[in-house]
Amino acid sequence: MKKWLSLFLIGLLAISVVASGCISSGGEESKTGAIAIVYDVGGRGDLSFNDMAYLGASKAAKDFNLDLVELQSNSEDDYVENLRTLASEGKYAVIIAVGFMMTDAVKQVASEYPDQKFAIIDGSDPEMPDNVMMILFKENEGSALAGALAGLIAANDGKDKVGIVLGMEIPVLYKFEAGYRFGVKWAEDYYKQKEGKDVNIDVLYQYTGSFGDAAKGKAAAQAQLSQGAWVIYQVAGGTGLGVFDAVEEALKAQNKKMGPPFAIGVDSAQDWIKPGVIIASMTKRVDVGVYTAVKDAVEGTFKGGVVELGLEEGGVGLSTVDDVMAMFDSLPEDTQKQKLKDLGFNSRDELKQYLEQTRGQVPDWIWDAVKQLQDKIVSGEIKVPAPMDKDGIEKVRQAKTWQDMQELAQ
Template sequence: ELVEVQSNSEDDYVQNLRTLAAEKKYLVIVAVGFMMTDAVKQVAGEYPDQKFAIIDGFDPEMPDNVMMILFKENEGSALAGALAGLIAANDGKDKVGIVLGMEIPPLYKFEAGYRFGVKWAEDYYKQKEGKDVNIDVLYQYTGSFNDAAKGKAAAQAQLQQGAWIIYQVAGGTGLGVFDAVKDVLDSQGKTMGPPFAIGVDSPQDWIKPGVIIASMTKRVDVGVYTAVKDAVEGTFKGGVVELGLKEDGVGISTVDDVMTMFDSLPENTQQQKLEDLGLSSRDELRQYLENTRKQIPDWVWGALDELKAQIESGNIKVPAPMDKESMEEVRAAQTWQEMMELAE
């Protein structure tokens, strides 16, 4: 049996966790989001016999009854960067963008991975076509996760500077990125990109089909499943569990992923969305998503599979800087091989 508790504000975190822990009847209590880290640390200390898991939260001094589930967003973002870089190279463009939320260490993993993927794409394209390409990454931290207007302004600035694809890593702020790209397509009388946006965390493609070529997905469900499975099987251990491409913790959305996401929305939201898009059925939405992907040559999708396999096998390592100094080193690196040395 699943019991779900929603906190109205950060002030409720500790009390809600305490209430659940005091009942002493839950196999594992799962807290979602790095904002809950301190609350979990405090309450887990008060209830050492209760198992806890936190998604996206880390503290080196976390009690040992807490499983900290982290994602290798650097690996998923490398695929997003490769996608952006290959589309740009194939279309003869030399700039891609990334719009981020607050400048905090967890977001460096996204930026570093994206940059890595773009550099890898330059190299791949050169091997394939025999042409040198040099693609600049325009980046902006907006300082917010819930200001769509800021996201739109940041994306507009990048589009004006020639960004061909923009990856949004900014929560609600990033919705403005989709709007900015759609405005450009509208002004050109186009229903599908390029230019394109790349979504984040969940398969966001359904939000603006034709605008969003794919999303870098973070499988929170896989994280929760891991914690619950271990608790049920009696193998639960505190400490860090990191989920990357190999563990299916991160990835690039497929059309199936997007439709699964769409089907999980409330019925009236689904209907409203189809209406807004001028579509009469979910099958038409699927077709629209598939057609969007056909704007990109098949070899690009094949290249992403190659990079994914190399990362999964450990042949390629993607940097995951956790402080500003390490991030600056990645920004300064000229090749993906140089970046990989920083990862090691």
């Protein structure tokens, strides 16, 4: 699973479903079966979480010769109705619910249809029926790498602030915030040992309350930049796209095309969206989780319960230039040409070189340090806290060192 590479989103996004109760199917009559996916409010087009879920489902549909049926929720009131509509048809190998907010709805409908297999991304409940696979990710581990990268870039440039812009204040996002803070504290310690200098880097944070409002993301990032944030991690889906705009404008104001300041992307390898602005992305492989659920359902190995994917399983990670280029190479030739034109490049080599130049703004020793942290997390030598409530995240916020934070992970 570690060797899976994300798909390049733009150009591969097929149909958008725009209304509750509107079902799309790209299948043909000769298909051998069907799967269904229910999107949360906000849905497709966020270039991260929901789109990654679609890509995993569409790849599975192609690989296993299945129809893919998509259903969009316009509000929380649609969850139960959408899931029940699909379950009542009795024809899906698995019905996938995308997002923590659908946990209660899945629990209810799965109880009503015990013979139907369900999977939910980011949702869990100890009393969930045994026909539900709960796919979770160790966002805290991947975010620790993002925090280490941000903290070391700031420390190396003599800066003392980094930022994180988040979406809705829900438990899963506490894991992102906690991991990021852990990584920043680890970076302080690493830098002190390397350079013999004490550094104290503040983490500016804001929950915007939305996953689909780029203007809110931009405003939040602008506020953090004005306070001195040197790197900003976006954890807000479509809202986070505004973070990229804010950092790009800050660079243009300095007549710069490449950071720092930098942004860090999330969920998919978002580096390509604004080359020069985004230094890396914390990839959350929702596509891998969705594909796993379909594969297990089709092959008869599906089991209810929690499946958790972290650094070791390839479920999270920090994007590389090779990741981005592998995504690009998966596109049809005509789509590649159009995307290069949109991004202002004459060839794929130019795009690759630009991404490499962007990363070249950060010294090699920083990338090596982040890899060291990754290896220690994978080996179990270092454990990253994963709070799931306000009390837990507040303890992380108050911790003075990464060692203190690690105590909270026990």
